[in-house]
Ligand SMILES: Nc1ncnc2c1ncn2[C@@H]1O[C@H](COP(=O)(O)OP(=O)(O)OP(=O)(O)O)[C@@H](O)[C@H]1O
């Protein structure tokens with residue numbers, strides 16, 4: 001009975017392909033959006049969680065912020081690590097004066113003020129992009145001035161040698177930690193690069209660094225158009241060296257690594273108090289402390305808002321789709337009035353007619369739903385690829401959404417089907 | 433046996449344009465009879481037929497089928513009666529579009545819950561009976577009028593009904609095809625011993641049946657046995 005009705009429904013969809021497709025459009029778009037939201041949302045959450053564990057949940061970032069702005073504004077830049085846009089991006093066009101920034105003394109005082117609670121601090125300073133060259137060999141780099149804590153805070157995996165040390169920073173040493181990628185480019189013969197000197201060509205100078213360590217480069221995000229050989233990798237040097245020729249020695253942000261046994265949230269509050277005190281006389285600027293869990297909260301809040309907006313659009317689309325199904329079923333019932341009359345004359349009960357049209361509506365929306373699911377997964381795959389997030393497709397969710405699209409058809413097909421079922425057989429047979 | 437007792441059918445009841453289509457019809461049709469109903473257009477033939485076929489309910493009077501009054505039956509019970517005991521043949525064939533000839537013949541059996549295989553087998557037999565076995569996979573729009581009507585006749589016989597009702601089954605066909613269809617009804621009546629009631633405008637066809645009932649303005653004005661049956665030409 002059901003099987004025959006399903007076959008019947010497919011034959012009537014096939015008979016009106018274009019009309020059925022147009023009818024399904026609302027359902028297709030609605031279901032497509034729902035699936036895409038779910039996939040992208042899951043992917044972002046998974047990606048954030050992954051970043052969290054790779055960045056270390058013990059990291060507390062202290063960044064300069066304009067007073068009067070709420071808690072840390074969070075940016076999730078496609079495929080990049082999560083960053084706080086405190087002082088790095090001036091939100092209102094005001095930029096802090098040098099005296100507003102975080103000084104080395106402040107950073108050093110943190111470790112002294114919280115003995116045993118702080119494992120280390122991490123600072124970084126971008127030295128811009130450059131190229132390492134030797135004869136016809138080259139590698140693109142982005143210079144990053146760091147201290148020893150940076151490796152811990154950012155979970156850098158060393159392959160050989162060592163990371164930048166505090167002594168390097170104090171001595172303003174010309175030492176560098178390079179990526180395995182750079183080693184591949186510059187030392188194609190497999191020579192041991194530790195201890196080797198490389199020439200770095202900056203826009204206005206050439207500097208020579210000694211390689212002291214090699215780290216494992218993890219490509220984050222979309223590789224872009226760059227050929228493999230051209231991919232630019234971080235080139236870590238002591239922060240003091242990076243800042244040697246710049247006037248501005250202060251920082252817009254730095255990271256505190258809490259000791260393993262410390263409650264990170266409590267530690268964040270303590271640091272906040274500590275810096276509030278330091279900045280109490282500053283009218284415009286403050287330093288704001290935040291950790292991964294507060295970031296995650298704020299990210300999931302943002303994600304939630306976006307999802308809600310898309311879900312709203314999707315549900316309108318589904319409503320329109322459902323009404324479309326209802327409309328087309330009403331048309332179909334009217335068109336097939338004589339057929340309904342004939343079926344009744346041959347002994348169909350009201351129930352038989354009703355189920356026939358309800359199933360037809362359900363199949364139309366299910367087919368629309370399946371097309372929407374396929375397109376939605378496709379969009380999800382593209383987006384997760386672009387933002388380099390893991391693709392997670394839950395079969396239960398897909399099944400649930402397929403069922404949901406069918407339920408829409410049943411709901412909106414109910415009234416037209418009842419109308420068909422209630423037709424008087426004589427009138428239906430006489431219908432022209 | 434079919435019995436109409438004091439049947440009245442009115443439309444627009446209580447309104448100024450109230451219309452009485454059937455007035456006090458009394459009729460008995462015995463099992464195995466071949467009855468023709470004739471009369472001018474609008475005289476109420478189809479209306480009477482619809483009541484006989486349990487498709488419609490009379491405004492007044494009692495219709496009983498094999499001694500069982502249908503007045504108190506529910507719509508579903510009437511559906512069952514139509515499904516099991518009555519076969520319909522229409523002037524306009526009324527085959528279900530997009531269903532093959534075979535599927536059309538299977539339909540009444542589908543509604544009585546017969547299994548797929550049994551249905552298929554019986555439908556093939558019936559199509560063979562009307563000479564349409566080589567067209568069973570064709571869609572209605574691929575068949576000629578005469579072929580459609582033969583499929584419709586096969587369909588009317590699906591559930592082995594004791595009564596076959598045909599409302600101008602040859603109305604849309606040429607004389608030759610009409611005669612072929614008429615032969616089928618004669619065969620159904622004579623060989624399969626089914627009651628056949630046939631509405632026709634064609635006096636010659638009516639003369640081939642056993643009994644001719646004439647309606648005028650909703651009343652039976654004559655009901656006569658035909659002594660000398662047979663085709664004139
Ligand atoms: N649903 C209806 N509403 C109003 N009047 C109706 C309805 N059905 C039938 N009639 C009227 O009943 C009368 C009898 O109609 P019926 O169809 O029974 O005639 P008929 O004898 O079959 O005619 P024909 O030979 O043209 O088919 C007609 O005057 C018709 O207008």
Ligand SMILES: [Mg+2]
Nearest residue numbers: 477478479599
């Ligand atoms: Mg008529």
